Amino acid sequence: MTKEKQKTAPSKSALRRQREREQRYQTILKAAEGLFAVDGYHKASMEKIADVAEVSVGTVYFYFKNKEDLIVQLLDKIGFQLRNCLGAEYKKAAGSIDGFRRAGQVFFEEFCPRYPEKIAIFFRESAGQSSHVEKHRKKIFNRLIADIEDALQLMSEKQGIVFQSSLSAQVMATSILGMFERIAYQYLIWQDRSDDFEIIGKDAVAFIVGGINSLCR
Amino acid sequence: MTKEKQKTAPSKSALRRQREREQRYQTILKAAEGLFAVDGYHKASMEKIADVAEVSVGTVYFYFKNKEDLIVQLLDKIGFQLRNCLGAEYKKAAGSIDGFRRAGQVFFEEFCPRYPEKIAIFFRESAGQSSHVEKHRKKIFNRLIADIEDALQLMSEKQGIVFQSSLSAQVMATSILGMFERIAYQYLIWQDRSDDFEIIGKDAVAFIVGGINSLCR
Amino acid sequence: MTKEKQKTAPSKSALRRQREREQRYQTILKAAEGLFAVDGYHKASMEKIADVAEVSVGTVYFYFKNKEDLIVQLLDKIGFQLRNCLGAEYKKAAGSIDGFRRAGQVFFEEFCPRYPEKIAIFFRESAGQSSHVEKHRKKIFNRLIADIEDALQLMSEKQGIVFQSSLSAQVMATSILGMFERIAYQYLIWQDRSDDFEIIGKDAVAFIVGGINSLCR
Amino acid sequence: MTKEKQKTAPSKSALRRQREREQRYQTILKAAEGLFAVDGYHKASMEKIADVAEVSVGTVYFYFKNKEDLIVQLLDKIGFQLRNCLGAEYKKAAGSIDGFRRAGQVFFEEFCPRYPEKIAIFFRESAGQSSHVEKHRKKIFNRLIADIEDALQLMSEKQGIVFQSSLSAQVMATSILGMFERIAYQYLIWQDRSDDFEIIGKDAVAFIVGGINSLCR
DNA sequence: GATGAATGAGGCTTCATTCAT
């Protein structure tokens, strides 16, 4: 995608071009995000995406290999944001259970209300589309789960806790992600109870903390 | 559409017809289930479904209004089975926390390994297809959640437990469903670790029980 | 369509059967008439016709060769009624211009308000469907035109009138039918001005009479 | 759908594109016209139309929303031509009865022999197809009738003529259109007597003139 | 780089007709 011809310092106009390119790319991605979230992946045609992004279909194909690529890039981006968001909290907590508390809070009280479209794409539109997309989805979900698992392991080490089984940490991590997913789906996508997200988040976090504790011997 | 002429007892041949009708219906539904689970809802064409069911396309349309109807019927059927499965355990436990233990066990150790295709359809293929399907999905998920919530309420009454907030029971129910969903997705659809489902289930159940307990004051 | 086996006097039950047959035939035809007029020939499916007639599809095919046959029979029937209606007036008038006056009156003031569905089928639904239907339509229209032409010829003989050209009578007859057609279409099907049909009819008749007179040398 | 970016003068290549677009549009419309007239609206499949126009099916759908749109555009175009044709004569005659004479002449002696396919579409194929097409047809027919009515009103004013009733002018206009329609149908579509159209036209015109005169008090 | 007209495979769906019971 990036050409590697000129090894000399890039000229001013080249820089500007580079900037414009990046902008276009983001504009198209943004358009796709909105349409996928609202109309659904299949109903959102490439033409409509191009229309919303105010470019031609050809241009969309210049920046993205195909329609699949669009959702895959979107998936990657959202996954990245999500990991950043939650990961930061785990790190800050440095092995204490507080990390899980905070991560939950950030997810429910900040991420969800702020990026409902990303939630819809990450948990709804990207599901069951094609094997290629599904492969990506799996990878990203696995990374998120691994992050949580790592935090759990760190906690167990720091606090000398032993889990019930060798799989416990992974199962717990998966469980937490599943909770995040369905609660967001339920209270954000299906019902719109953004206002209650503080209480919902608190309950969810308490559930998680309790669940984690019970898996410790 | 159905005529109500004959109020006399149906003849033998009429009964056989009725039976054959029901069989055809189930055959087609089964074919759709298999193809949806393996190829995905979109890739599975009506023609292929008809082929697998060994009938003509027209016949599929004689029994089902359209392709959407197929997945909606499937959704209903799976939802019904799932509720039966889990509901029975909640009832047997009659308000003790044991119901949640058993329900989890039944889901992970019996339902999942036995009906991986139903899991795939329920949690993957039916997601994000069309507003009509989504509406049905919402209804069915809500019923499942309501079942779990009822069990929680019953438990709280029986055992004089008070939950953290008025939403707690619902959030917990949603959390539990989310755990079921993602764990099944992760260990059944993405990885195939049917063999470990006993341990996985145990860990999940422990997480749930711990979670519930922590939401009680 | 009618079997000619028994040459002996028909039994009572045979007579009843015959009667029932005729009734069924008319019931189906009536159902088709209503549906063709309201839904249009193409949108009206054989199944719907059977439903309305309260018989099975198979039965419809027992009485009528195919869907085309239905509209052809309908066309014949309506054409027959129309000829009877108008023809009677021409005959009564016995060669005077009064026959045209009366025929117009009967058409606009009696036939149209009474049988709007027949008008719709005769002038709208039967047009441009298939070559076979069109052939029938042509034949029936030609008969109607021939009737009017005959009346014109009779008048010319009786009153010693000579028309402008050898085609005049036919052209006039065609013109009159065209007027009937479009006026009925306009004021009955497109607008519903049944109430004004008396005035409309009077104006139309005056136009016809004036037209005829002007073609006489 | 159309973007309004460039307010500068269109380039040469842009102009050529525009021209080619228009040509393609007309080519497809022409192909549809021919097939509708010969095979009938229903038998003419979109694929066949695309074949005859030497484009792909997709291209047909690029220029026309759907099959209905094709016949509606055709209807509009033919209606426009017809109005231009006849309207010019009414105007030239400036309120004298001669306008009706000339309009009839133009229709029968020029339009009919020259555009038999348009006649077939306008008076046969567009009838009774769908409510949307019918609505358009009604509108176009009403405009034609209104044109004739206007000419009649102008004549009545210019020459101090008073009609029999307030509806007379409209009924006469409708009658004239009906005559045009059925005579064209009869002698052009059903029989092919293009050679006699001069006489036929003369007779028809005489009928019209006589009819009009008789409606004046 | 950008455009947008063109493609065409492939999907869903309808419905007249048949035929075993």
Added chain:
DNA sequence: CATGAATGAAGCCTCATTCAT
């Protein structure tokens, strides 16, 4: 005679993708 389930050809239309300008 009547039934109605079954057929399958055929039609309309969508839309991701390409490519000449």
